[in-house]
Amino acid sequence: LRSQGIDLDYYPPALSGMRGNHPGSFDHAHKLAFTGNGFINETKDLGESYDLIVVGGGISGLSAAHFFKERTGKVPKILILDNHDDFGGHAKRNEFVVNDRTMLAYGGSQSIESPSYYEEISKKLLTNLGIDFNKFYKAYDFDYFKSRKLDAGFYFNKATYGVSRIVKNVPSFRYELTYKDSIKPDNIKKVASQLPISDQSKKEFIKLFLDQTDFFPELSLEEKYYLLDNISYEDYLRKYHKVGEEVIGLFHNLLWGLWGVGNDSIPAIGCWADGLPGFAGLGFTDNEELNDEITDQTQSMYNVDAVDDSIREYMSNNELSDEPYIFHFPDGNATIARLLVRKLIPNSIPGNTMEDIVTAKANYSMLDIPGQDTNIRLNSTVVSTTNTNNGVEIVYAKEGVLYQVHAKQCILACNNGIIPELCPQLPETQKKALKYNVKVPLVWVQVAMKNWNMLLKNKVYSLQCPNNFYNSFYVDFPVSLGDYQYPQNSEDPVVFMMQHVPTRPNEGYTNREQHRLGRHEMLKMSYQDYEDKLFDQLRGMFGSDFNEEDVAAITVNRWAHGYSYEYNNLFDAEYFGGEMPDSRNDERYPHVIGRKPFGNIAIANCDSLGSAYVDAAISQADRAVNELLS
Numbered sequence: 001l002r003s004q005g006i007d008l009d010y011y012p013p014a015l016s017g018m019r020g021n022h023p024g025s026f027d028h029a030h031k032l033a034f035t036g037n038g039f040i041n042e043t044k045d046l047g048e049s050y051d052l053i054v055v056g057g058g059i060s061g062l063s064a065a066h067f068f069k070e071r072t073g074k075v076p077k078i079l080i081l082d083n084h085d086d087f088g089g090h091a092k093r094n095e096f097v098v099n100d101r102t103m104l105a106y107g108g109s110q111s112i113e114s115p116s117y118y119e120e121i122s123k124k125l126l127t128n129l130g131i132d133f134n135k136f137y138k139a140y141d142f143d144y145f146k147s148r149k150l151d152a153g154f155y156f157n158k159a160t161y162g163v164s165r166i167v168k169n170v171p172s173f174r175y176e177l178t179y180k181d182s183i184k185p186d187n188i189k190k191v192a193s194q195l196p197i198s199d200q201s202k203k204e205f206i207k208l209f210l211d212q213t214d215f216f217p218e219l220s221l222e223e224k225y226y227l228l229d230n231i232s233y234e235d236y237l238r239k240y241h242k243v244g245e246e247v248i249g250l251f252h253n254l255l256w257g258l259w260g261v262g263n264d265s266i267p268a269i270g271c272w273a274d275g276l277p278g279f280a281g282l283g284f285t286d287n288e289e290l291n292d293e294i295t296d297q298t299q300s301m302y303n304v305d306a307v308d309d310s311i312r313e314y315m316s317n318n319e320l321s322d323e324p325y326i327f328h329f330p331d332g333n334a335t336i337a338r339l340l341v342r343k344l345i346p347n348s349i350p351g352n353t354m355e356d357i358v359t360a361k362a363n364y365s366m367l368d369i370p371g372q373d374t375n376i377r378l379n380s381t382v383v384s385t386t387n388t389n390n391g392v393e394i395v396y397a398k399e400g401v402l403y404q405v406h407a408k409q410c411i412l413a414c415n416n417g418i419i420p421e422l423c424p425q426l427p428e429t430q431k432k433a434l435k436y437n438v439k440v441p442l443v444w445v446q447v448a449m450k451n452w453n454m455l456l457k458n459k460v461y462s463l464q465c466p467n468n469f470y471n472s473f474y475v476d477f478p479v480s481l482g483d484y485q486y487p488q489n490s491e492d493p494v495v496f497m498m499q500h501v502p503t504r505p506n507e508g509y510t511n512r513e514q515h516r517l518g519r520h521e522m523l524k525m526s527y528q529d530y531e532d533k534l535f536d537q538l539r540g541m542f543g544s545d546f547n548e549e550d551v552a553a554i555t556v557n558r559w560a561h562g563y564s565y566e567y568n569n570l571f572d573a574e575y576f577g578g579e580m581p582d583s584r585n586d587e588r589y590p591h592v593i594g595r596k597p598f599g600n601i602a603i604a605n606c607d608s609l610g611s612a613y614v615d616a617a618i619s620q621a622d623r624a625v626n627e628l629l630s
Contacts, residue, residue, distance in 0.1 A: 010364045012086035013093040013331075018527045019107055020092065020444070020557040025084045028381040028397040032421045040384055043395050043404040050077045052628075053394050053407035055382045055422070057082035058089020059109070059333065059614055060605045061413030062340035063125060063621035065374060068411075069344070071629055078344075078374045079405065081396050083381035087367075088337035090559060091614075095331075096448035098493035098552040104358070104484065105446040105476055105495045106332025107557035112614055114321035122618040129339040130354045133327055136479070140326040141486065142177065144478035145461045152178055152462040152474075154195075154250070155541045160467040161196040164540050170195075171209070172254060172464050174275030175325040183277075185210055201246040208241055212281040215240045224282055225311045228269035229569045233276065236268035241278055251276060253471040254464055256501040260440030260563055261511045265503075267569050273319040284308055314582075328477045330358055330484050333614055338362065344374040355482030385410055385422045387599035409600045409628045413621065415439060415561050416594055416607035426598055436575075436590035437607045438512040441519040442562035443500040445470070445534060448552040452490045454545045463541065469533045470498040473541070493552065498534055510571040519560045530556045563612035564605070584609055595620070597627045 031039060052068050054061045057080045065078050086092060092107030115123065115133050145151070153168035170191050171182040181187065188209045192202045216224050228236065234252070237243040252262045255274055259266050263276075272279045285306040307315070329335035338357055342349040348366040351357055367376040383402070384395040392410040396403055412419055417439065420431035455461060455475065462474035475496045480486045487494055502518030509517065531554060538546040567589075573580050581588055595608035604624035609616040 008363070008365050011361075012364070013095040013334075013362075014097070015085075016094075016096070016553040016555040018556050018558060019094070020559045021561065022085065022558075024379070025381075026560065028383055029083065029418055029421075032383050033418065037384060037421065037424065040395055040402060043402040045404045048079070048405045050079045050405065050407045052076055052078045052409050052411065053392065053405065054078065054080045054411045054413055055385065055394070056080075056089065056413035056605065057084075057087040057337075057376055057378070058413060058605075058617065059091050059337055059340070060617035060621045061089070061411070062087070062337055062344065063618045064411045064413055064604045064625055065344055066125070066340055067622055067625040068628070069374070071625060075373045079407070080374070080376045081380045081382050081394070082376070082378055085379050087341055087376055087378065088334050090562065091333040091337045092557060093331040093334035093338070094446050094555045094557070096446075096493070096495060096553050096555075098448050098450055101493055102359070103448055103487075103493050103495050104330040105448075105497070105555070106334060107444060107446070107555065108442075108559060108562070109333035109614065110328065111325060111332065111477075112327040112336075113325065114323045115327055116323060117321055118615040119619045121622045122615045125618055126336070129336065129343065130352070130357075131336075131339070132354065135354070135481075136326050136328070139479050139481045140324075140328070141478040141480065142326075144486070145475075148456070150455065150459055150461040152176060152182075153460055153464075155463040155465045155468070155473070156196050157465070157468055157537075157540050160249075163196050164543070165194075165196050166458060166460060166463065166541065167191060167194045167196075168460065170464070171275075171277070173258075176462075177324065177326075179275060183209060195250075197246050197250070201244060204241070204243050204247045205250070208237070208243060208247065209277040210280070211241070211278075214281040214283060216282070221283060221308055221310045222314075224284075225269055225314055228272065228279075229267045230573070231268050232570060233263040233266050233268045233271035233278075235264075237278055243278075250466050252505070253466060253501075253503075256471045256503065257442070257499050259566075259568075260442065260501055261503050261514055262505040264505045265511050265514065265568070265570065270568075273315065284311060326477070326479075328479055330476070330479055330481065330486075336614065341367075341376065345372065345376065347372075353482070358482045358484045382414070382422060385412065385601060387425065387601060392600045407600075409602070411602050411604050411621075411624050411628070413604045413624075416591070416603075416605065417561070419594075419603065423598060423601065430594055430596060430598070433590040433593035436512075436594070437565040437610075438515045439559075439561035439565060439607075440515050440563035440612075441502055441522045442559045443502075443522065443530065444557040444559075445498045445500070445530060446495055446555045446557065447498065447534070448493060448495050448554075450493055450550045450552050452487070452492070452494050454542050454547070454550070455494065455496075456490055457545045458542055465537070465541075468537055470500050470537050472499045473497070498537070500530075500533075511568055512565065512571065515565075522558060523560055527556055530558075564607045564616070565610060566612060567610055584611065595623075597624075600628075602627045 090108035094105040094107045096103040151168040154170040156165045158164045192205045349362045351360045380396045380398045382396045386393045391408045416434045416437040478486045502521045504514045591610045595603045602624035604621040606616045608620045
């Protein structure tokens, strides 16, 4: 049996070049968004009928299919439609074969962050899929980089700083396993002396970490929290620490990959939660049990266990997580998508454990075969979903042809922004609410090298890169699981990632406007543009130690619609008349208005919780399925 246009050689994880929102994956969606649905005229009715059709094969869509199957009495017929050539959505697997060795990397969704803080339904699903988080404490080699004398640091480029220089052990953010050592006063002073900045800026840098001044002694902790939620980090540094632009520039793009904007557009309190300096004297952490030595005070500055109870309630669980950031499969969260696909279509991926899934090869020809109860149809862009008396009519485009299929019920597990075009009959208030979500544009470039020579000579594994096109460089996490062994010696291949986030800082744009403008810039760039900028930066970083001949392959994971939009008090409070509601499920939030079920159609995705995490993808799938089955 041959599935819908897919033969045995079809294997998208091995493709390099332009991936993510790859060419062809968004053409019909853009046509629909820009020109309307007038082109949907002649459709070919396939005569196919399903109990459930899911639009979107990411973690939320796959979880929705799983929950629906689990909760209906008989075995339902399910079709999952996705516009990409692979399943998983942002949880994309990148494979490289270098020197006859398969190297795995992730094309988007990176890690399971703080799983013990997940919703019960999410924990239960991940456990049912066979994931045991305790195993990562052995799978993750905590001493890998240390034992090889490789450090994290910052790279300063000649164009901005007058010299190309790597400075090691500069503190970055608290997810780094080396963070607690890097914020020790002795290290901060040592690092400052090596930075290619003015003497005045060096003093400001040291003071920023070590200054114990309480700028707001008359305010309660809650009032301080509120103040810092309503001022950007960079304005906070200028106004209270009197820090100059050179030091502000060091940190500006440090959180690009987390927030999708620079520190001019991130509330100061968010930067405190991520471990940036400048808050040591404000009393957010309880240091009473410690002696007054500055060393201990600095150490406890961001000790999440010591966060004062009176502000804990304002913070999300993962902001206060004391779990290490190690829950990472070699292909990132693509493993979760693959485990779900294996559960839904057992013939498609062999094996039955969290270890054997890592190296198991998916057989894409089994995804869409007549007669099986669940099918996943790739390269299929849904352009219309219409409620009828007895279900939902769905039209999708595949290879230039419009096909029509029928379902009793439908779950839209796609980008909120396209839903108003798919369902023109939605109430106007709901359409407007769905459009509020503007996803964050992101570019994750994975580079496979034939050996470790460049890194070993320079003794680094991770670099933050202020004032560069790519804001960070890092080698993937040292995780060995099942038959997959992380490289152990210098002649083994290595994969590292370079990250670019298109932003428009300090121009008066809101973050949503920056995301739209950034997406436009991103889509104008060709694969060659990304490669040219990559090689230029690597030459600057490593000089002649970077050898183009050692590059085995490059995968540009371009996500024009990346992270789900997360609310930001600097720009979103106005929508609510001054203050954002505390609960993410408050009826006033656009995502809550937007996710309401409509006839036989429900909505499941990260967008519908305003949270760009696996937990949100799963919990929203659970809600959508319950709405359809209630």
